[in-house]
Amino acid sequence: MFFDLRDDLLDQYEYATDPVLQKDLHAWDHMHIGAMISYGRGFSNFGRQLMAHQNRVARDGANFLRYLGFSNRAAKNFRAAMMFHDIGKTHSSYNPSIWALDERPTAEQKILQKKHAALGAAMFESFAEKKPDLIRHPHFKIRHAVTLYHHERVDGEGPQEENVTSLPLFVQVACIADSYDGDRIRRPHQEQRRTPREALDRMLGLEDPRGKYAGAFNRTLMTKYARMKQAE
Numbered sequence: 001m002f003f004d005l006r007d008d009l010l011d012q013y014e015y016a017t018d019p020v021l022q023k024d025l026h027a028w029d030h031m032h033i034g035a036m037i038s039y040g041r042g043f044s045n046f047g048r049q050l051m052a053h054q055n056r057v058a059r060d061g062a063n064f065l066r067y068l069g070f071s072n073r074a075a076k077n078f079r080a081a082m083m084f085h086d087i088g089k090t091h092s093s094y095n096p097s098i099w100a101l102d103e104r105p106t107a108e109q110k111i112l113q114k115k116h117a118a119l120g121a122a123m124f125e126s127f128a129e130k131k132p133d134l135i136r137h138p139h140f141k142i143r144h145a146v147t148l149y150h151h152e153r154v155d156g157e158g159p160q161e162e163n164v165t166s167l168p169l170f171v172q173v174a175c176i177a178d179s180y181d182g183d184r185i186r187r188p189h190q191e192q193r194r195t196p197r198e199a200l201d202r203m204l205g206l207e208d209p210r211g212k213y214a215g216a217f218n219r220t221l222m223t224k225y226a227r228m229k230q231a232e
């Protein structure tokens with residue numbers, strides 16, 4: 001499913017009051033927030049942590065858009081889309097234990113981890129299949145894009161192999177806000193979680209110029225993000 005993606009889609013509606021979204025999406029969203037929270041309850045509260053992460057990323061990305069000069073309406077619509085970006089982790093074919101490895105993930109395990117992006121986009125596609133108003137709606141395009149592309153990189157090494165700079169700014173904002181939060185979550189193989197400074201230095205490529213994030217982000221955009229986070 002390929003859409004004509006542009007940043008101005010974010011200004012074309014209002015998530016809370018839009019009639020198409022009220023008719024075709026709000027109930028689904030409500031139900032799926034509940035379903036995500038209770039997902040994998042016996043598995044170290046997987047869903048609760050997932051939802052908390054999605055919440056933080058949605059808020060942080062919306063703040064970054066405002067910082068970049070996007071309207072408040074655009075930021076709020078983005079936030080409503082980002083609340084679901086990792087929904088693919090709850091897909092029936094996806095095993096969440098891939099996130100609780102005792103060791104650093106191998107290249108193969110990293111590919112499995114990132115499969116959730118395409119699975120999430122496929123979940124939205126199948127839900128909207130019989131809802132033509134929803135498929136045409138800018139919010140659907142935005143939500144589909146941030147879900148499918150939030151692990152893309154400038155060097156094209158992401159799961160869809162897209163150069164993220166060919167995608168709208170809001171997608172790049174999704175990638176940056178998601179990485180920052182993800183980098184600060186303590187994984188079982190780490191002794192302690194990274195500080196904000198450590199995460200930003202890694203993302204800026206300052207810590208290790210050949211590290212995980214070298215070639216991941218647009219340098220100018222990443223520098224602006226770091227400036228915003230430092231001011232917080």
Ligand SMILES: [Fe+2]
Nearest residue numbers: 085086116150
């Ligand atoms: Fe993700």
Ligand SMILES: [Fe+2]
Nearest residue numbers: 057085086178
């Ligand atoms: Fe995420």
